[in-house]
Amino acid sequence: MTPEDLLALLVTHQESLAADLDEEDRAEVAAALRETREAVTAGRSASPALRRLRRALSALPPKHPVSAALGSRRYAADGTGGRALPSADAIGAVLNLLEARDATAAPDSGPRTGVEPAPEPAELLAAARERLLAAPALTEREHAELLSSPExxxxxxxLVDPRPGGSGARCPRFQFRPGTLQPLPVVLRINGLLRADLDPWGAADWWLGGNGWLHGVPADLLGTLPDEELEGAALELVEAD
Incomplete structure (x- = not known):
């Protein structure tokens, strides 16, 4: 399934898509679609934006048709290999459907003169980073001890807090065996798949966000689900890159 096929699927299931996503998730899907449209219009690779779109759509219930399609290994995250990228007009059509959701969801709330604008990408990014920075992390002493290791x-x-006066680098605690500074091997393997060295925020978002395929938050499932299932879910996200 190409990215253009995915957009067609979003249009086909527009009503259930809007109904099965809460306001925050719809805003994130819309932001990912705007980012994709900008990349397509500028002639840049849309792969990062489409990965963001896949992450946002993972909030859908596992039995939703879009979830089933995204779980297929036939999905391509970019238009490489002869696959067609979606047009800017096609992306705009899906955006219009999502952004019109609030205008039709509550007809008894009085007349509306227009659709409320979705949060700007910068606002969504700041909120996401604030959420990730709030996750349990190593203490300053533990982080210093980790950095002093020869390995x-x-x-x-x-994660480096970009806010004015923000704290230094934070190392999320889920990556380590409880009570130690020993990284979990499965975490290191998955972080390698997610290219945490290049995109630590994206990797952290995968671990600490809800995942429709795993029915939970990956970091919370460490030691509960087999390592192979966690790695398989991460591979689904990056296999087409």
Whole structure:
């Protein structure tokens, strides 16, 4: 299934798509679609935006047709290999459907003069980073001890707070065996798949966000689900890159 096929599927299931996503998730899908449209219009690779779209759509229930399609290994995350990228007009059509949701969801709330604008991508990004920075992390002492180790671990997620006066790098605690500074091997393998060295925020978002295919938050499922299932879910996200 090409990205254009995915957009066609979103149009086909527009009503259930809007109904099965809450306001925040719809806003994130819309932001990913706007980012995709900008990349297509500018002639840039849309792969990062389409990965963001896949992550946003993972909030759908597992039995939703879009979830089933995205779980297929036939899905391509970019238009490489002869596959067609969606047109800017096709992306705009899906955006219109999503952004019109609030205008039709509550007809008894009084007349509306227009559709409320979705949050800007920068606002969504700031909110996402704030959420990730709030996750349990190593203390300053533990982080300093980790950095003093002779073994370099570039695949560990380290998040640098970009806010004015923000704290230094934070290393999410889920990556380690409880009560130790020993990284979990499965975390290191998946972080490698997610390229945590290049995109620590994206990797952290995968671990700490809801995942429709895994029926939970991946970080919370460590030690509960088999490592192979966690790795398989991460591979689904990156296999087409």
């Amino acid at each position: 370099d671990r570039p695949e560990l997620i380290r």
